[in-house]
Amino acid sequence: MSDLAEFADSLDGELFSPDSPGYDAIRRPVNVAYREVRPRLVVRCLSVSDVVAAIRYATATGDRIAPRGGGHCFSGRSSTHRIVLDLSGLDGISVAAGGIATIGAGAQLGPVYAGLHAYGRTLPAGCGPTVGITGLTLGGGIGLLGRKHGLTCDRLVGVQIVLPDGSVVDCDDDHEPDLFWGLRGAGGGQFGVVTSLRFDTVPEPMTTRIEAHWSDVALEELVSAWQAWAPDAPDELTVNLSLVSEPGASVQATLFGASTLEEGPTCELLREFIDQDSAIELRAGLPYSQLKSTFADPREVPESALRIRSEFFSHSISRSTLASLLTQLGEPRTTGRRQMSFTAMGGAYNRVAEGATAFAHRGERFLLEHIAEPADPWVDSSWATAHADSSGRVYLNFPDPALDDWAAAYHAGNYPRLTDIKKAYDPHRFFDFPQAI
Template sequence: MARGPVFHAPRAGSPAPAHAATSSDGAPADRRHDPAAVDWEGLRGRLEGTLLRPDDVGFDDARKGFNPLHDDRVPAAVAQCASAADVAEAVVAAGGRVPLAARSGGHSYVGYSAPPDGLVIDLRRMSHVAAAEDGSVSVGAGAPLRTVYSVVGQADRCLPAGSCSTVGIAGVTLGGGIGVLQRKFGLTCDHLTAMEAVTADGRVLTVTASATPDLFWALRGGGGGNLAIVTHFTFATDPAPALTVFVLTFPAGRVTEILTAWQSWIAAAPRDMWANLRISGGSPPTCRIAGCFVGPSTACHPLLDDLVLRAGVVPTGRTVQDRDYFSGMRFFAGKPLRESFVASSRILTTPTSDPQAVTNLFTGRTGITLIVDPLGGAVADTVTAQTAFPHREAFATAQIYASATPASEADVTHKVADVVAGLGALGIGGGYVNYIDPDLPDWPAAYYGPNLRRLRSIAQDYDPDRVFDFPQSLHHT
């Protein structure tokens, strides 16, 4: 396997990496939950950044992610890294001794970015974003999307990515990177040209298609937390387009008609059009369609008129606005700083043949939402085997989402699982790794499909001691 150049090794005085002990059958032994095995003070002294332990001021805030439901996950330490060398120091010092998790935005759906008794490798100090004259953009792995969009937009360029402004660029990209411009410009990972990454043995590599072809392939859709810790991304961008954003709301009780019409309409729409369908449970369920069109509103309105005609349902509300790239991205960014929720996902390989059955799943289930995001267009221009993202030929991704509190979490989790199972019974299987869910049936195949075997092989090559391990890592079945 080709290996990229090592920019720098851990600093002098760093301990040797701990190799993973194994049981007699070759499985990892339970040795990685011993914080006392790590020389925390030695690591603190070698970091350019800051190491926070539970008794340190600022630790409690630093350890918490986006979802308060996971505030009970308390790591042994948080390393606020300032450079790739810091990340390498942290990996060498703690890898094989305690669980490791890289944190960018901290939006892991089930809190994997804060491993109990482990080390959070916090990348948020590495958040510099710079646009170059050749149209490329250099992005630190800790940058949130709002910063990426701001810098890219000021350069009059465009990078397709997610809609939540506080999500970190690393998590979005490593899982593939779906978003409101994907049908026109493709996934976020499709724009990657190079990465800087720290491997399980503490090396810092330049990851490109020519230098490290297997790792470059795997990190484009193989999911965050697997394989290596990416510290820096280089993306190619497109000229910033004029956009039209819109929202159509429909009367309650008309979900079946809207879902039926939306499916045929978006499948036939030009790739300039992206529009998702949001179904909210209730008695009866309600729905709305929101989207982004690459072009002026004068060209968008006729397409929306066609959707309404197909549905035979007059919207109760219709908002259509012309926007530039940056303000267009801000239109979809309405997320709080923190939010308590339970979520999962499915993949529609083709339009559902039974929209009424989907409606029935949400009848009476107040508080649960289905968000269906269309694929197609530029997403399908890249063949499935070309990157680790496996859903190139699918029709849409579906997210099942519900707000919850600590008191209601168990009940809400059960209700979400019921909907996930109901969609599965309708032939809607698979899943999107960025909406990770430990209860999703056969999650390895669901998240990685035909790319699973190759991904596991690459994980074994780059991380044979399972340093980057967690309950849904590539090392697990």
């Protein structure tokens, strides 16, 4: 089908071009840097057959498509001047007996947590309420229950996907197992357009919310203590650390996290690494979905474009590297917010073999992000300083166009198997973008 009017007539959903009414109301990329990448066509899909029709139309016209879920890709991979498939209309959530949830590919995390809460279930998934479940899951999915239950993709038991030839495939461990393996960590938009995901959910726990702030703490000691303790803490506890430097102010440290233990035992465990006098705010008795909604993510609604570079660490950062990182973070300047975020790994993330899913990073202690405005050279200098002590691995959901050897950094030893899967399922590279497999 190459005729546009015929294509539009065949859809359950809608087709938008830049001059159609409603074009500006489509789900836009979150990162300001990609807001002005205006697609030639946007297909708002309401059914699996809309996705099939869009792929067939693009193939017949020699065009390309970019699927868009939550629109959060840091490298703008769901933005294109060509055709965007807006999957926001495929957002159903249902839970069957035994806790198996079927979630539409366009669902966002806020509604996913709320929808599962109604059944007393949840998923170990990420923070931002508008992050798309599909982009998150296809690249892994790190969150506050991950040290206990693993990555979001570790709970995936089946995927429905439309392949570049227009065929609709239901894959799992027994059907197209290689494809299913690749969909658990190889990243979004690599092999086809996912239309729905099936998850083995977990019972929603009651949680204790953890938060502490310091403006005049000894940072080197705090980070050293955190990196020695948080990755080895009991699985029930995930505590992350964020350092923010605003011009003309001292660096602010924030500790935030979740525990599935009561307030007393949570407090006792935290005292293993924070001194007795620190003011830690604990709020117990929150269903996990409610705890999630209380944590604002500064990247969720950025006022200006942000650049993020990150890496995993399988060992602690040395004292000398840390001292240099902290000096650079807080160096005197007149503009530009800078942030270093430390996310604890370990626990259940690392109890899965490196080759068991496409997500290869199963021996890491923590993830460190460097976040600032794109013009601030600090992101590169801070990343380069930390890189000296890193494992050289990078989380695919924080894609980094500046990497020299992206295949090794994102996929490590899983890359050869992924290239075979790409050749089998997308032999003509219908899905292609910088750093695609």
